[in-house]
Amino acid sequence: MGVYILCVMGNVLILMLISSQSRLHTPMYFLLGCLSIVDVCFTSVTIPRTLYSLISQDLSISFHGCFIQLFLFYLAGNMDSFLLAVMALDRYAAICQPLHYRAIMSKRTCICLLTFSFVLLSFHGTLCTIITSTLPYCGWVIHHYFCDIPAMLLLSCTDTSAQQMVIFIEGSVIVMVPVLFILGSYVFIIRAVVKLRTSKGRTFSTCSSHLTVVFLFYSSIIFMYFRPSSLYSITYDRVISVVYGIIIPTLNPFIYTLMNKDVRKSVKKVMRCGSEDGRTWKKEAEDED
Template sequence: MEEKNQSFTSFILLGLSEKPYLRMPLFSLFITVYVLCILGNVLILILISTQPQLHTPMYFLLGNLSFVDVFFTSITIPRLLYSLLSKDLSISFHGCFAQIFLFHMLGNMDSIVLAIMAIDRYAAICRPLHYTSIMSRRTCISLLTSSWIIVSLNGTLYTVMTSTLSYCSLVIHHYFCDIPVLLSLSCTDTSPQKMVLFTEGSLILVSPMLVILCSYVLIIRDILKLRSSKGRQRTFSTCSSHLTGVFLFYTSACFIYFRPKSLYSPDHDSVISVFYSLITPMLNPFIYSLRNKDIKQAVKKIIQCGRKEKEHGGSVVNTVAI
C-alpha cells in the first residue's frame, strides 16, 4: 500500500459536474459569487478600520469574521475556477493536505468567532453596565488569539491523520479535498480516524454552538422581561443578523460532518459545501449591514468625503485655469 501511494503525486478532483457543457456556466456563476464575496468582506474591513464610530468590540469581531471569510473562500474557490477553465483536475498531495489544514482551521475559526459574537450580544443586552469591562479590546484579542491556536492544532491533527493513510483510489468526487471524502478512498481501516473526527470535531464545532445557544437563552429571557413591545422588538432586531449568519453556517456544516452514513452522497455534499464555504461568506456582509445603521452611516460618510474631495479637486483645477 505504501508503494502504491508513493507512485502517485496527485489526486484528481472531479469538481461539481463532469458534463463539459456546464463548465462555462458554472465558471461564470462561481466567479461572480466569489468576487461579490471578496468585495463585500473587504468593504466591511475597510469601513471598520477607517471609521472611528465602528471601533467597538461588536465591529471588531465582525471585522475578524470578514477577514476569516475572505481566506476561507479563497482556499477552495480559485482552485475550482482554475479547473473549470483549464480542465486540469489534478491537485498535488501537498496541495490537497494543505487545503485540508487551511479549510478546517478557518472553518472552525468561523464558528468560534460567531460564538464570541454571541457573547458580545449577551454582554451588550444583559450586562450593559459592565459591557466595556466584559468585552474590552484586551479580552477580545485574548479570545481570538487562543482560538487561533486551538484551530491551528485542530487543523494539524486532521492533516496528519489523513496524510498518513494509504489510498486505493485517487479520484475525489468533490471540488476540494475534505476529510470524509478522503477517508472513503482509503484502503486501510479508518475507524480510528473516524472516531477522532467525530469526537474532536464534535468538541470544536458543538462547543461554539452551545455557547451561542446559552447566550441566546439568556438574551431571550431578558428580552421577555421588557415591558415595552417596541423595546423587545428593537432589542431582538440587534441579534437577528447574527442569528441568521449562525443558522446558515451551522445547518450546512452539521449536515456534512454529523449526518448518518446512509445520507452520504458526493453530489449532495458538494452542493452543500458550496453553501457554507462560499454562499454564507458572500451573504454575511449583506446580512450584517443591510439593517445596520452604523454601517450605512459609515458608507454615506465615505461617499460624502469622496464627493467633497472631487469637488475640491475640481475647484482647484478651475482656480489654476483662471
C-alpha cells in the same frame, strides 16, 4: 469566479467601512471585521485552486498540497464558528451586562479569545490532517472540488471506522461547544429583553444579523458532517460544500449591511461623503474670505 469576486469585494468593503467610520470602532464591529478577514481566507483556500483547474484543465493537486488545503480549510472554517461564538458573547455583554460591557469585551479580551481560538483550531486542523494523511490510499480521484475529510476517507484502502470515530468525536466538540455557547447566550439575552422591556429591545435588533448568519452556517455544517453515513452522497456533499464554503461567506457582508442599522447609516454617510466634503470646503473657504 463572479461569486468569489463578490465575496472578496463585499468583505473588503465591510473592513474599509469599519476602519473609516469612528462609530464602528467598537468590539462588535472589530469582531465583524475579523469575520470578514476569515471569510476571505476561507473562500480563498478552495476557490482559486478550483478556478485554476477549470481554466487550465489541470485537475491534479499534489499530495502535500491536498493536505495543506485540508488543514487551512478546517482552520478557517472553524475560526468562523468560534468567531460567531465570541460575537454572541459580545451581544450578551451589551444586553445583559451593559454597565460592565467595556470591561468584559475589552480589546485585550477580544484578542486573547481570538488567539486562543486560533491555537486550539490549529491543533484541530493538525490532528485531522495527520489522521487522513497517514492512511493508505488506493484511489487517486477525489470526487469533490477540494480536499475534504469525507471525500478522502472514501479513497482509503483500509477500514477507516476508528479514524472516523476519532474525527467525529473531536469534531463534535469543536463544532458543538460554540453552538451550545451561542444558544446559552441567547437564552439569557431573550430573558433580559422580555423581563426589562426597555431600550434593550432596540439593542436586541442588532442580534438579528448575527442570528441569521449563525443559522445559515451551522445548519449547513451540521447537515454536512453530522448526518448518518447512509445519507452520504457525492452530489449532496458538493452542493452543501458550496453553500457553507462559498455562498454564506459571500452573503455575510450583505446580511450585516442590510440588517444592521449602524452599518446602513455608515454606508449612507460614506456615499454622501464626497458631496458633503465639497459643501464643507466651500463654506470654509467663504469663511476665510
